[in-house]
């Protein structure tokens with residue numbers, strides 16, 4: 001009987017910890033989505049992603065649609081997909097999407113955004 005109780009307790013604690021982690025991740029992704037949708041972003045009020053990127057398939061604004069970006073990044077860069085997206089934000093000239101020039105994306109996010117903002121955007125685009 002005491003053994004069952006211990007196991008039950010461990011089960012509930014684990015379930016609780018897992019759901020707490022998921023909640024944190026969900027909140028982080030929601031924060032990334034909110035940042036992505038803003039016209040201005042970061043403490044310098046830099047131009048927001050949504051001014052140039054649609055999340056709908058095939059809709060090009062100044063930049064490519066980011067619909068399906070996680071899948072594309074995973075196909076091209078496998079385990080480095082997350083790093084690809086992070087670099088595309090902080091150093092956009094490092095990789096240039098076919099059909100675009102290296103100087104078309106706003107280049108100063110590495111200065112304008114803090115680490116948490118960048119990571120939230122990466123997690124939102126990776127989901």
Ligand code: HEC
Pocket residue numbers: 041047048049050051052053062063064069072085088089092093095096097100101102103104105106109121125
């Ligand atoms: C002034 C317009 C502009 C703004 C603002 C902008 N981008 Fe871009 N973005 C582009 C262009 C143009 C490209 C394609 C050229 C290149 O790869 O540098 C691009 C490329 C990308 C890519 C690579 C896409 C792919 O298919 O591989 C990602 C990811 C990205 N941007 C994310 C963002 C995020 C996140 C923000 C906001 C923090 C943002 N961009 C803001 C214009 C913009």
